[in-house]
Amino acid sequence: MTVTRTEVDGVPTLVAPSAGPITAGLVFRVGRADEPLARAGVTHLIEHLALHRIGMTDYHFNGTTSPVTTTFQLQGTEADVVAFLNGVCGALADLPVGRLAVEKEILRTEEAGRGNSVAEPMAVWRYGARGHGVVGFPEFGTYALTGDDLHVWAARYFTRGNAMLWITGDGVPAGLRLTLPDGARMPAPAVTSALPETPAYFHGPSERAVVYEGIVARSTAAGVFTGVLERSLFRSLRQDGGYSYQVAAEYLPRDATHASVIAVADMLPQKRGPLLGEFVDVLAALRFGQVAQADLDAYVAKAESTLTGADAEARRLPGMAQNALLGRRNLSIEELRAELRAVTPADVTATAAEAHASSLLMVPDGRDPDWAGFTAAPAASTATVEGRRHPYLADRAQAMVLGPDGVSLAGSSSVVTVRFAETAAMLAWPDGARRLIGYDAVSAHLEPSLFAVDAAALAALDAAVPPGLRVDMPARDPEDIPVPPSRGRLARRDAGRALRTGLHWTADRIDSIPDGVRWSILIGLFLLNIRLVSRLADDNATRITVFAVIFAVSLLLTDWAIKGLRWLGNRLAYYLVR
Secondary structure, eight states: OOOEEEEETTEEEEEEOOSSOEEEEEEESOOGGGSOGGGTTHHHHHHHHHHHTTOSOSSEEEEEEOSSOEEEEEEEOHHHHHHHHHHHHHHHHSOOGGGHHHHHHHHHHHHHHHOOOTHHHHHHHHHTTSGGGGGGSOOTHHHHOOHHHHHHHHHHHSSGGGEEEEEESSSOOTTOOOOOOOOOOOOOOOOOOOOSSSSEEEEOSOSSEEEEEEEEEOOHHHHHHHHHHHHHHIIIIIIISOOOSOEEEEEEEOSSSEEEEEEEEEOOGGGHHHHHHHHHHHHHHHHTTOOOHHHHHHHHHHHHHTTOSTTHHHHHHHHHHHHHHHTOOOOOHHHHHHHHHHOOHHHHHHHHHHHHHTOEEEEOTTOOGGGGTOEEOOOSOSOOOOSEEEEETTEEEEEEEEOSSEEEEEOSSOEEEEEGGGEEEEEEOTTSOEEEEETTSOEEEEOTTTBTOOHHHHHHHHHHSOGGGEEEOOOOOGGGSOOOOOHHHHHHHHHHHHHHHHHHHHHHHHHTSOHHHHHHHHHHHHHHHHHHHHHTTTOHHHHHHHHHHHHHHHHTTSHHHHHHHHHHHHHHHHHTTO
16 A cells, blocks of 8 residues: 555645545644744634634534644545535635634633643743744734734645645545645744753743653654653653653654654652652663663554554555655655664664753752753843833832833843844733733733833833734733732831741741750750749749740740741731732
């Protein structure tokens, strides 16, 4: 069984026989990584609108928008293939933009119910707010896009020159017409970077997962490395250590030359330390040559099993279409089988080292793997723009700085800066709030009610950002708009900070007493308590008072008291500013 290559109305087409029902997919080389941040979601919107007229059917169909491709796929009869694909192409040529507002709401609902993916923060920290980093941001375009925007995007990307068709079955069904406009094959999105150096790590939003990603050259050996990594992590983290329930690794092609290897392990918060240590140890063992031949053989056998059977070629069609769109040559089954069998432990070790050189690790808060050679990825900026200073009303030591080159938020210990020439998007609310997002994904959020900023400064900020980067957000609930702090609240805040500082200072002083000295003091106080109580046997009131005082002093020397003082300081500082 072989793959037949043909064309349908100028669209390159792959056909492979299958014993099952007919499936087909029309794939375009455009995805979320092609979109500018301020118009993120444009491809997804077009996908939804193109499928709207299909309506309800007796066959299964779907549309998917990935980082680099958009696919319209179905399973059914030959007549279903013709009706579906002809309808999709017709809708792409005449998008039902009258339904745009409804589909925007549907996309926002879909996004809200999707939950957080571990891949999204990894994309943002690695790539920033452009290219592949856009997939980690909300689809801001659902607020800003117009019908004209969609028509321009569709005319550029949804063309016959930028498409591939694949079909499982005996051949191309009669009557299939792909009435797409002419257009060029679009290159893969440019690869950007927000990481000054790697290996790097950052603290992720989840306390229950560790995520690893390395970028490697696309190869059969890299796929084998991913399989061996998953087996090694599963054995160490679940079977041996019992730290994790779900352990997985995946090989994801990024473009024609490189792929991402992602590994994930979940955990309970109290297992963060042991799991992170074991996770890093497994990575180190593989790149230092500790590759079990049994793991390699098991993965190769599993991979070879997907290359056998009557439907082997049919199962490969979606991946082959993506490779063709990205400009990568597709290997035959015989070539793949030969490459799989040629992979050695040394090849896996070399790939592990390659992945480590570009690796990014997402770890829970409070766990820093710098001891393993990972450098903290920058979460702030290194410089402040020159310009007019607008103090923060709650703490005049902090301020927004607005200048001709950009805007900075200068805090007491860090600064975030977004330069206008490197702005990916600016979110604008009707109440005057603004959020600028830089190419490096650093964002500067301005609340006019919290800064000494006037209308002229806001107007200057708006004028400095090109209109195409502005996203007008819907009005916020009044309760969500911060109110400027009152004098009384500022006074309570200062009192709370003073109390917290004092209680933390006391706890630190007690904690600095060596354990031996502390135990000696506790024993001395205990003996003193016994002696004084015995001397005051006839005076119950004084005896009880003396006992209580010495007991309280003794408690202050315990670890419970140290933790309690710090907790009390934090609570007082919090409640006094509520």
